[in-house]
Amino acid sequence: MARVRFGTSIKIIAALVVAAGLAYLGLRAVTGQYLGPRSSAHLILALLDSQRVRSYSRGQYTNIMFLHHSVGENLIAQGQVRQKLTAAGYTLWDQAYNWEQLIGPDGKATGYSYNVPNDNTDPDGLARIFAQALFPVPVNTFSALMQHEVIIFKSCFPVSDIATDEQLAEYKTFYLGIREVLRKHPEKVFIVLTPPPLNPAETTAANAQRARAFANWLTSKEFLTQQPNVFAFDLFDAFAEANPAAPDYSMLRADYRNGADSHPNAKANETVAPALVDFVIQSIQTYRASNSLGTAR
Numbered sequence: 001m002a003r004v005r006f007g008t009s010i011k012i013i014a015a016l017v018v019a020a021g022l023a024y025l026g027l028r029a030v031t032g033q034y035l036g037p038r039s040s041a042h043l044i045l046a047l048l049d050s051q052r053v054r055s056y057s058r059g060q061y062t063n064i065m066f067l068h069h070s071v072g073e074n075l076i077a078q079g080q081v082r083q084k085l086t087a088a089g090y091t092l093w094d095q096a097y098n099w100e101q102l103i104g105p106d107g108k109a110t111g112y113s114y115n116v117p118n119d120n121t122d123p124d125g126l127a128r129i130f131a132q133a134l135f136p137v138p139v140n141t142f143s144a145l146m147q148h149e150v151i152i153f154k155s156c157f158p159v160s161d162i163a164t165d166e167q168l169a170e171y172k173t174f175y176l177g178i179r180e181v182l183r184k185h186p187e188k189v190f191i192v193l194t195p196p197p198l199n200p201a202e203t204t205a206a207n208a209q210r211a212r213a214f215a216n217w218l219t220s221k222e223f224l225t226q227q228p229n230v231f232a233f234d235l236f237d238a239f240a241e242a243n244p245a246a247p248d249y250s251m252l253r254a255d256y257r258n259g260a261d262s263h264p265n266a267k268a269n270e271t272v273a274p275a276l277v278d279f280v281i282q283s284i285q286t287y288r289a290s291n292s293l294g295t296a297r
Helices: 002-031 037-055 070-079 081-087 123-130 141-145 165-183 205-218 235-239 266-290
Strands: 063-067 091-095 150-154 189-193 230-233
Touching (some): 081 266, 165 205, 165 230, 189 266
């Protein structure tokens, strides 16, 4: 009898282990990444906080999410983007690197991140995010972003080091794929930010020209036509030297630089932030007007 019970217990334990393994594999497939202790904890907290996050969406397109890295982080902090949007009646959430966690409308860390796969917001990383399956709960990055009414996203300055025409074409292919996903969700507003330019110490004239060509394409009618819920702010042009005769043309402007660092300085962020906030608000107003939703606050 003892042997029978022992054998039955082993079978039950084995079945539970197999079930747990299959559940983990399924969840890993859904999230699109390896789930370690930290990412698993963040996933649980995101699920628990989902109702609160969604409560900010009241059909007025005031619940804004911004996916970015360090340039976006500095722009928000030094340019007071959150404060400006809050004063205008909007709420801003933002996600930089996973370890920095999702930041809520109060400017404080929520205790979890949206688990961006490999912390990759380059064009290939963004394409991977937007190719994820959409679920009604934030089990992956895309589903988490889509809890919000307005989604702003950008790549960081390393993307502007475009070494070949083939690389430029590949970036465009990634964004065309992203655009197809955005087109399928007319109930959301998407705002693309072009990648910021590089410091002259970290690029070449040819690579910088390709970066400007990429930014020009993202903000062109070719990319945006027939996409009434998709808008593009030219962050590249806002930070870049605009004089074609200048040796640092299409690179980070001299007065926006600190040494060889490609991060725009405080002056740059303080100058560009108001234009970005105005663009976000105007884009929302344009979208709402086109959908007979009245005038945004």
